Amino acid sequence: MRGPPSTLLAVLDQIPPLPQVTMRAMALIRDPHSSRSDLSRVLSMDQGMTGVFLRMVNSAYYGLYRRVTSLDDAIGYLGYETVKSVIFALSARNILAQPLPSYLLERYALWKHSLATAVGSDWIASKHRISPRNEVYVAGLLHDVGKTALDVMLGHQAYWQKDLEDESSQEAWTEAERDITGYDHAEAGAFVARRWNLPDRIVEAVACHHSPERAEIDPRFTSVVHIANTSALMAGIVLGVDSVQYDFSDFAIGLLGWSERDLEGLIGVMQGAVEEAEETLDMEA
Numbered sequence: 001m002r003g004p005p006s007t008l009l010a011v012l013d014q015i016p017p018l019p020q021v022t023m024r025a026m027a028l029i030r031d032p033h034s035s036r037s038d039l040s041r042v043l044s045m046d047q048g049m050t051g052v053f054l055r056m057v058n059s060a061y062y063g064l065y066r067r068v069t070s071l072d073d074a075i076g077y078l079g080y081e082t083v084k085s086v087i088f089a090l091s092a093r094n095i096l097a098q099p100l101p102s103y104l105l106e107r108y109a110l111w112k113h114s115l116a117t118a119v120g121s122d123w124i125a126s127k128h129r130i131s132p133r134n135e136v137y138v139a140g141l142l143h144d145v146g147k148t149a150l151d152v153m154l155g156h157q158a159y160w161q162k163d164l165e166d167e168s169s170q171e172a173w174t175e176a177e178r179d180i181t182g183y184d185h186a187e188a189g190a191f192v193a194r195r196w197n198l199p200d201r202i203v204e205a206v207a208c209h210h211s212p213e214r215a216e217i218d219p220r221f222t223s224v225v226h227i228a229n230t231s232a233l234m235a236g237i238v239l240g241v242d243s244v245q246y247d248f249s250d251f252a253i254g255l256l257g258w259s260e261r262d263l264e265g266l267i268g269v270m271q272g273a274v275e276e277a278e279e280t281l282d283m284e285a
Contacts (some may be wrong), residue, residue: 021046022091038070084134102154103240113238119273120228139205146189173242213251225254235267
């Protein structure tokens with residue numbers, strides 16, 4: 001992979017690192033010797049995160065007979081896999097929730113699409129026994145994070161040619177991104193993931209989410225993110241100026257044995273996740 005030009009380096013410096021609470025919490029989750037109380041002590045340092053976990057566990061979805069007021073108990077009910085996903089989703093929300101004028105995306109639009117792709121990726125990974133699932137979720141969540149960097153490079157202005165709106169291929173849009181900034185959003189996103197010291201398979205999935213056939217480390221892992229992202233776009237879960245007619249990669253379809261019946265189930269899961277997040281996180285419309 002090429003190194004970023006100075007302009008992109010300057011932009012990457014403006015993208016904040018993951019919060020310390022997140023990094024410490026993820027380290028504890030990976031540590032087999034850590035306890036649930038260790039994790040709750042770290043998470044309690046973030047009042048916003050604590051509030052979300054308590055709202056989640058006390059929602060009608062879990063149907064508990066008593067109200068849970070302890071973060072430690074909440075983690076116990078939710079389970080580590082759910083907790084890991086929520087920690088990362090909340091940490092990335094501040095970055096992904098920003099409006100991206102150059103892509104005609106309003107506040108929270110990118111975050112909703114990213115959340116749908118993350119949940120969709122996890123659903124596919126579970127169905128096809130692809131692991132580690134929490135890394136699949138993170139890759140889905142961050143697949144479009146490069147748009148935040150390119151939006152800054154574009155001065156928050158849509159410089160795209162008007163006739164691109166009628167194009168039917170993603171290649172036309174990625175070529176336009178490269179022509180103007182020197183990079184497409186998938187490549188820029190991979191630089192962000194790398195700077196956050198995320199695993200190589202996540203970096204690769206972000207870089208190749210439109211072209212899973214280019215993946216070398218874990219093609220099945222990357223194909224999961226590709227299918228989830230394409231499905232979210234086909235379902236109309238937040239469309240931007242570059243949301244042209246996306247097609248599934250034949251490579252990914254063949255590798256995962258993907259079917260139309262799978263697509264119907266996936267779209268329902270993603271739409272439900274976005275609706276639940278809007279309610280749980282008190283998200284702006």
